[in-house]
Amino acid sequence: MTSIRDLLGEAVGVGQRYYLRLEERDGILVAAHPNDSSPMDIAVVEGLDRLEERPPTEPVTVEIVDRVVDGRIAGRVVASGPQNA
Template identity: 75%
Template sequence: MTSIRDLLGESLGIGETYRLRLEEHDETLVADHPNDASPMDIAVVEGLNRLEERPPPEPVTVEVVARVIDGCIAGRVVDTDPDHR
């Protein structure tokens, strides 16, 4: 049987990585969630030391983690290479 937690985790993409363009909102880097079924955007709050600029000019690879920050699902920067796909 599938639980609500499983469905929510699936729509949020917890543990998944995405190439995202980040924008700064109220001093937090935020990205639109690429999954249209996700009820939350992504607040990037970990791995910020990898960024040379804030927000970075190019998309970066972000992993979604199982935490909620200010109404967004949390994310961590895992790669900043603009040529990485």
């Protein structure tokens, strides 16, 4: 049986990596979710030590993690610089 949590996890792409441009909103780095079916944007709250600038001037690779922060799905920076997702 598929649960709502499973469906939400599929829609937001838990475990998936995306190459995203980040912006700062209310002190949190945020990216628009690239999946049109996702009901949430991404709050990038982990791996921030990988960033030289906040917000970075170039897109970074973000992995979606299994939790929600301020009404957004959480993400972690896994690489900065040229795309290598």
